[in-house]
Amino acid sequence: MPAPETEIGFANWDLSAFFESLGSEAYLACLHDLERRAASLRDRARVLGPLESARLAAWTQLLLDLEEASARMGHLATYVCCRRAEDTRDEEAGEAGSRLDRLQAAFRQVEIPLEAALKVASTADFEALLAEPELQSAAWSLRRMRERSRLTMEAPMESLLADLEVTGFQSWERLYENLAGSLEFEIPGPEGNLLRIPMSLKTSMLEDPDPEVRRAVMEGSNRAWSQVADVAAACLNCVAGHRLTVQGRRGVGHFLDEAVFDSCLGRGTLEALLEAIRSRWEVPRRYLQAKARLLGVERLGFEDLAAPLPLPEPEGVSWAGGCSQILEAFGRFAPELGAFARMALEQGWIESEPRSGKAPGGFCISSIPLGQSRIFMTFQGRMGDLSTLAHELGHAWHEWVVRDLRPWTRDYPMTLAETASTFAEQLLGDFLLGEPAAEDRRKAVLLDRRLEEAATYLLNIPMRFLFEERLHEERARGELTVSRLKSLMARVQEEVYGPVLDPTRTDPWFWASKGHFYITSTSFYNFPYAFGYLFSLGVYARARREGPAFLPRYRELLRRTGSDSCEGVAREVLGVNLEEPDFWLESLELVQGDLERFEALLPRVFPSS
Secondary structure, rough: OOOOOOOOOOOOOOOOOOOOOOOOHHHHHHHHHHHHHHHHHHHHOOOOOOOHHHHHHHHHHHHHHHHHHHHHHHHHHHHEEEEHHOOOOHHHHHHHHHHHHHHHHHHHHHHHHHHHHHHOOHHHHHHHHHHHOOOOHHHHHHHHHHHHHHOOOOOOHHHHHHHHHHHHHHHHHHHHHHHHOOOEEEEEOOOEEEEEEEEHHHHOOOOOOOHHHHHHHHHHHHHHHHOOHHHHHEEEEEEEEHHHHHHHHHOOOOHHHHHHOOOOOOHHHHHHHHHHHHHHHHHHHHHHHHHHHHOOOOOHHHHHOOOOOOOOOOOOOOOOHHHHHHHHHHHOOHHHHHHHHHHHHHHOOOOOOOOOOOOOOOOEEOOOOEEEEEEEOOOOOOHHHHHHHHHHHHHHHHHHHHOOHHHHOOOOOHHHHHHHHHHHHHHHHHHHHOOOOOHHHHHHHHHHHHHHHHHHHHHHHHHHHHHHHHHHHOOOOOOOHHHHHHHHHHHHHHHHHHHHHHHOOOEEEEEEEEEEEEEEEOOOOHHHHHHHHOOOOOHHHHHHHHHEEEEEEHHHHHHOOOOOHHHHHHHHHHHOOOOHHHHHHHHHHHHHHHHHHHHHHHHHOOOOO
C-alpha cells in the first residue's frame, strides 16, 4: 500500500493484476479474442435451431461457452470501469468504454436467438436442458433467461435494439458521466477569493460543521448544475423515454415490473417493504428533528441532512487509524473477514485519493477470472468515509465468499448485493460504540452517523423512488422540462421528509446531481438499497443473537444470493416470509433502538438541549 501523502492519508489501487495499460499487448489480445468469440457465438446461436432432445448437446456447449466468455467480458469491463472512474478526463479510457459497449451489444446478439428459442420451447425440452449435468447448478439462471424471454419482441427487433442501445440509449449515460465528472463549482474562500471544487467532493463537503460552508456548497454545486440543466434534462428524458418505449413494445405491463424482475423479488415483497418503511417514518423524522434542535434551527435545509453534531473539534479519522479499526471490528466477528480486509488493503485493491477528475461516489467491482475486487471511493478523513470503506469491503467479501462458484451463480441482484455491505457497516458501528474508552460525546457522534444512514435509507431512498415513479408516469405523456423536474423533486422531498424539512431549502436540483437516475442498465436504482439495508439489519440481528455460530449460515446466505429469489433465500436460510411485514418491522426495531440510545445521550452531551 502506498505511503500516505498527507496527514490524513489515502491509498491508490493497483490495477496491474488486470492489465498494465489499455494499450498493452495483453489487454488488446484479450479484447480481440472476445470480439472473435462474440462473433463465433453469435453465428453458432443463429444456426443452433430449436431446443429439442436432438440438440441438447449443442445447446449445452453453447451455453457453457457463453458463460465463460461473459466472465472474461466482465473482467475486461471491470478494468475499463476502474480506469474511467479514476480519471473521467482520460479519453483513452472513454474510447475503451465505448468499444466495450459495442462488444456487450455483440454478446447480446448471442442471447437473442437463444431467448427466441426458449420462448417457444416445450416444458419437457426445457427441463431436459436443465437436467444436463453441466447445467444443473445453473438452473436458476436458465429459468430466469426463459422467464425474461417471454417479454421480448421478435428476434430481428431485439437484434436491432441491441445495436441501437450502444449508439443511442447508453450514450445518454456516458454523456451524463462525462458531464458530472468534469463539472466543478465555486464557493467563497477564506480570503474572499473563489475556490473551484470538483463535483466529486460535494457529498463529503456537505458534512462540514460550518453551516455557511454547507450552504455555499449546495448553492455553488446547484449553480453549476443549472448551467448544464438542459443537457442533464435531455439525458434524463431520453433514458426514461427509451425505457418506456421498449417496455411497451415488449409487452411489459408496468414500468416497475422490469425493476422487480431484475431485483429478483415480487411486487408483493416490494409493497410490504415500502409500507413497513412508511409506517415508521416518524423514527427517522424524529432523529432529524433532534438534529435540527441541536443545530439551533426549527427545520433543516436539504444541505443540513448530513451535518455533524455541533461539538467542538470534530473528530478526524486518519487512513491508517481508520483501517486499523475496520480490521479489528471485522476480525472480532470472524477472523477470516478481518484477514480478508487486511489482504485487500495490503494488495492495493482500494483507490481513495481525493483529487480532481475522479468520478463522484463509491463502488466495489470484481473480476471473476482474477478472483479479485477493486474499491473506489474518496477519503477525506470523515467518519462517513470510514463507513463507506467498511461498506465497500463488505461487498468485496461477498465476492470473495462466492469466488469458487460458477459465473452464473455469482450474478446476484442488487437487493441481495447490499446484504454484506450494510452488515459490515453495522459491525464497524457496534465495534466503535463498544470501545471501553468511548466517551458519551464519541458515542453520540457514532449514533448520529448511524441514524443519518438510517434516514438516508428510510427517507432519502423512498424519496428517490417516489420521484422516479412519478417521472416515469409523466414521461409516458411527454418530456419533462427543467422547471417541471425541479418542481417534482422539491414536491417529493417535502412529502417524504414532512415537517423536518424547510420547504424553502429543498434541493430541486437533486434530479440532476444524482447519477443513479441516469443508469441505463438498471431502472429504479433506489429501492434495492432500502431492501438491502433492512434485509441486512434482519440478518445482523440474528448474528448478534447467535454470535459466531451464525457465521456458517451467513456464508450460506451469501453463497445462495445468485441462485434463488430474495424470497427464496430468506425462506430457506432464515425461515422468514418477506411478503409479510413482521421481518421488516423487526429490522426497523434496531433503528428504533439506536434512536432511543441517541436521545438518552443528548442531555449528557448537550446539557442545554
